[in-house]
Amino acid sequence: MKIQEIREIIKLVDQSTLDEFLYESEGTKIKLKKNDKSSVATSATAFESTTLVEQPVVLDTKSVQVSVSKEVMEEKVEKVEEDKSLQKITSPMVGTFYQSSSPEAPVYVQVGTKVSAESIVCIVEAMKLFNEIEAEVNGEIVEILVKDGQLVEYGQPLFLVKGN
Template structure:
């Protein structure tokens, strides 16, 4: 069976290619990825041999106009200001699952608004099928806003954080 990282890489490759549909079968497990439109994310259907389970991903629609958000007052040395969301990097979920801000309930969150992150900084965990997957920032910058709540169910491609790139 493919590892989560291998599935992520396949999703990225299919998304960036001109392929509209991709099917992979191995040992009774079937992964089917299909593009349904130019601006919509790739959908993934996971079907184990014993019990078929399907996950249909709904695309996230972009806002008609640029949305502006207020920077948190908790950020050090930064006054409240309007930040154009178009200039911010969105850290999105690579899978469907449950969002967790910290590695366990009794520890601090990986990042907060105002935290500095590197490309390989872990920002959260997404639990999918009893596996805890660490999500990395993939960009250097400062966390401006956390868009989801701890324990919230999230979809593939859903924005999790807004980061002001450096």
């Protein structure tokens, strides 16, 4: 399991009403419990079929990378609020943002792309379901507010669109 996947799990558990979360797969075990300031993850690796070695790891849910992303997002949201002529396309769900249908496929939109209300602008993956997101506005993409592969929140602005 990659560290990015663990970070995403931590963030989802932190935002949920769960107090405890346990995940086991292929000899790896992650156990998260909510505390005031951090979550504790326990990693177990099987060296032999009968031997498990547990290594507790304290993971801070307020990592620098997440904090920087939130600051950048808040700065961009303020920019939207300042310029009322710009419309925003927001995420209808919590999930992972993707600019294209696959890594090899071209991106749906980029800065300068003209979109209509029915135009597909991205995909948000939630629980292994890939949801195509429509623009729901007419205009031109002037800014992409999130990065490919980034975890997004419900209602989080994804794109800024200048109306026609």
